[in-house]
Amino acid sequence: MSESIPVFLAAVVAFALAMYIALDGFDLGVGILLLTARKEADRDRMVYSISPIWDANETWIVLAGVTLLGGFPVVYGTLLPAFYVPLVLMLLCMAFRGTAFEFRFQTATGRKFWDYAFSLGSLGASVCQGLVAGGLLSGVRTEGGHFSGGTWDFLSPLSLLTAASLACGYALTGAAWLNHRTAGSLQRRARIVAASLIPCFMVLASLSAFAAARAEEKIGARWSMALPAFGLVLGIAFLCAGLGCRLLLARGRERGAFYAAEALMLIAFAGLGATLWPYLVPYSVTIWQAASPAGSQLILLVGVCVVLPFILTYSAFAYYVFRGKVEAVEPFGAEGSAGEVGAGD
């Protein structure tokens, strides 16, 4: 029993991260694509499509973080200093992005500035998360259970590749979301962008996988020796999801295409997880070595099991309330809207 609690709790961290990638991923993606829309009315609609839900999406990364803090404090205390620069940058980007939601509604003349803040913030946050993923794959130097590497250890060709992959993947799901939730010319453009981002993401993610296997022999050994069958299944699933997404886009199956794009991201995430397993600080501290006392882990686990069904229910409800194609609905007291759009869609 005491052997399996850390595994369950690590599964909670993985689940929270997967939710984060799936949900905040697409709203970060919408942010990345924001500046590609030339018309302000289009940009307004893009932001409206995610305004009511982004905050809940972003909360999943906080859940992953505090589960690490409570369940695996050694990991929290080792990885966060190791990724000091990308994490602080990510937080600053998220700060600008999150406030831009509120501020851009309040100004007609300065809306362009907050659009830049929103878009660059989204791109920056995505890139930083990708850098952390690459840094994890390259391994973190530790000594006596403490981080002992340098400030720039996270930076490598591999981490640049993972950063590009993640930003590209987020943009892909963002485009698929816009295709699903908007209409008219905005939707048409989103569909073209999504279709062209599918191969980009698949190539970048595959390159990252090969680069990781070359850079770290443990990774290559793991996939060729221990998990060849799983690797094959994952690879086939990845291809199928990519092809499926392309086909569904072409056939105008908007919701299906969005789900397929999400599946593509989650398969890539599963690959990352299987590569790092069972390490939480690669490649020195395992799940069991990092576990906090059983009492603390159990409290967290029980809390998650009791509350998570409610969270999933009312989060789904919030999505349901704001379903359908986006019309330009101004929130209370917004200034100078760009006029009526979306009517007649």
Next chain:
Amino acid sequence: MKLDAELLSRLQFAFTVTFHIIFPSMSIGLAAFLVLTEALYLRTRDELYVRVYRFWAVIFAMGFGMGVVSGIVMSFEFGTNFSGFARTAGPVIGPVIGLEVLTAFFLEAGFLGIMLFGWERVGDRLHFLATCLVSLGTTISAACIMVVNSWMQTPAGVRWESGSLVVDSWWHVVMNPSYPYRFLHMLMAAWITASFLVAGVAAYYLLRGSHTGFARRCFSMGLGAASLLLPLQIFLGDVVAVNVIAPHQPAKVQAMEGFWETTPSAPYNLVVVPDQEGQRNRFSLSVPYLGSLLVTKTLHEPVPGLRETPRAEQPRMSPVFYAFRLMFLLGTLMFCVSVYSLWLRFRGRLYGARGFQRFVMLLAPSGFLCVLGGWYTAETGRQPYVIYGLLRTADSVSPVSAGSVLWSLTSFVVFYGILLAAFLYFVRKVIRRGPVDAPAMAHPSGTVKRVFMPRAAQQEREEAA
């Protein structure tokens, strides 16, 4: 003092938490105010309340957004800058913050969208539920984070085991000696902050003679709430300082009162220039006997001095003393204002006393200053410990280079500066613009069922109606 990673990390944490606490104080208070406003609307169907709601919901939303983004920073800083603290205290505070995320953050985030964008979509009963749940979320959030902070002030329920803390009793961790009082003290502080903000902005309109109906309603609600809450808050503050902190954190109270020697028939220090090295005051200005009277409720009993605490355990006196003076004196002033407002109200002159209104307008940010004063007292008075008596701040710092922290601190100062300037600019703009004449509620008889109606059928029904 060397500009090392420890000092820089502490400066950064102080800066980011100072910035952060402004916004939750406001959103906890304003959320409760919005619940009250919407409840009054549903009861009276007076459209004025809808205008009040919509106006303050805009400011609430901006403050809430600022609070969310600056709050995430805090939780990461435990690891990036104070990894020793994260390792030691993680098993204790991690589950509490985890429950905060699960019960509060998701609740707020899940219903905020409906609260801000959904009145036309869900009908007003469900919308009221969303407002209540967002407000509940902010309150649960405060309850959880006050567990963590109070446990850091007066730790209980844990023991050391091979270099990290193990919880013996979660009940004692949560109900640590200072928790119930400090939580209530903070909650009241947030409500009072919002009350004075609402009243202060209303005073601005009253003085300008614009939006008079709206302004009167807000002025009355804000000052009414303040008059109810301030006597309670003064009483609670006294309990926190004298009955809770004094026995558990004697050094903090010693520094708060500005004495080095234990002093019988103590005066009340208004200004001191402490000499930490010499363990004495270079200068002090004080009111006779008032110190003993406030601390011991007698004229002659002694007020303890900071020399009672060994030097290595002492906090620095000046920040603790001045932060406490700021909170106490400003809080007392707010108390007097709210009492005077009751007098004006009974004389029926609340909306005519222009001098008073000007004063209330000036006091609009007073709640924020009190909150900051209180937090500076609590946090600087806990030094040199991060977990009082258990873990020193110096032992909790991350193995990061001073250069990295200098870079991040500078970035936070610059970017938070821009955000704060933008926030103040937009709040000012919203206030200048005044309450927008909201149309009457589109759907006065909404029910939960509406939500589950297909959109097309819903629109058809609206067109028919």
